Amino acid sequence: MTINYRDFIADVPDFPEKGVIFRDISPLMENGAAYSAATNDIATYAANKGVEMICGPEARGFIVGCPVAYKLGVGFAPARKKGKLPRETISVSYDLEYGQAALYMHKDAVKPGQRVLVVDDLMATGGTIAATIKLVEKLGGIVVGTAFLIELKDLHGRDKIKNYDMFTLMQY
Numbered sequence: 001m002t003i004n005y006r007d008f009i010a011d012v013p014d015f016p017e018k019g020v021i022f023r024d025i026s027p028l029m030e031n032g033a034a035y036s037a038a039t040n041d042i043a044t045y046a047a048n049k050g051v052e053m054i055c056g057p058e059a060r061g062f063i064v065g066c067p068v069a070y071k072l073g074v075g076f077a078p079a080r081k082k083g084k085l086p087r088e089t090i091s092v093s094y095d096l097e098y099g100q101a102a103l104y105m106h107k108d109a110v111k112p113g114q115r116v117l118v119v120d121d122l123m124a125t126g127g128t129i130a131a132t133i134k135l136v137e138k139l140g141g142i143v144v145g146t147a148f149l150i151e152l153k154d155l156h157g158r159d160k161i162k163n164y165d166m167f168t169l170m171q172y
C-alpha cells in the first residue's frame, strides 16, 4: 500500500503565533502504518549512506530519529535544550521561525569519525538542523546526510545546509 504522508499532517493556522501555519505531525505518529512507513523510508536512506549513529534535536527529532536508530541497530545521540543533560556538554545557539534557542550535546555523544545522520521532523528556517550539524561536527562526527518528514520550502532552510545531502518525505 502506498501512503500519502500529507493525509497525516494537520495544518493549524496561527499556532503558536499569528501568521504561522503549524504542520502538526501527531496524526502521522498516531497511525501505525504511516509512522512505520516514514521510519522505513528514512532508514533506507540512512542505510544507503552507511550511517553509524543518528542524531536529532529535542523534542520532535527524537520522535523521528529514535525509531530509525532502532530499525538500523545503531545509536541515537540527543541534542537537547538548556539544562537537560547532566554531564559535560558543548552548545550552539540558533534562531527559530518563532524565537531564539540553544542546543546542547554531551561531549562524548558522538565519536570522532563516526558517520552521522541528522534527523528532525521538520525544516523551517533551518536554524535547528544547522545547529545540530555544528554540534555533531564539533564532536568530530561526519554528517553524511540529513532527513526530515517535512520541509517548509518558502523559508529556504535548505540554503543553510546546502553542503549536506537532504532527504524529505513532504514539502510545503
Ligand SMILES: O=P(O)(O)OC[C@H]1O[C@H](OP(=O)(O)OP(=O)(O)O)[C@H](O)[C@@H]1O
Pocket (backbone or CB within 6 Å): 057, 058, 059, 060, 061, 095, 096, 097, 120, 121, 122, 123, 124, 125, 126, 127, 128, 129, 157
Ligand atoms: O528549521 P527551524 O526554523 O529551526 O525550525 C524547525 C524546528 O522547530 C521545531 O522544533 P521546536 O523548537 O518548536 O521544538 P520541539 O521539537 O520541542 O517542539 C521543529 O521540531 C524543528 O526542530
Ligand SMILES: Nc1ncnc2[nH]cnc12
Pocket (backbone or CB within 6 Å): 020, 021, 022, 023, 024, 097, 122, 124, 152
Ligand atoms: N510551521 C511549523 N510547523 C510545525 N513545526 C514548526 N517548527 C517551526 N516551524 C514550524
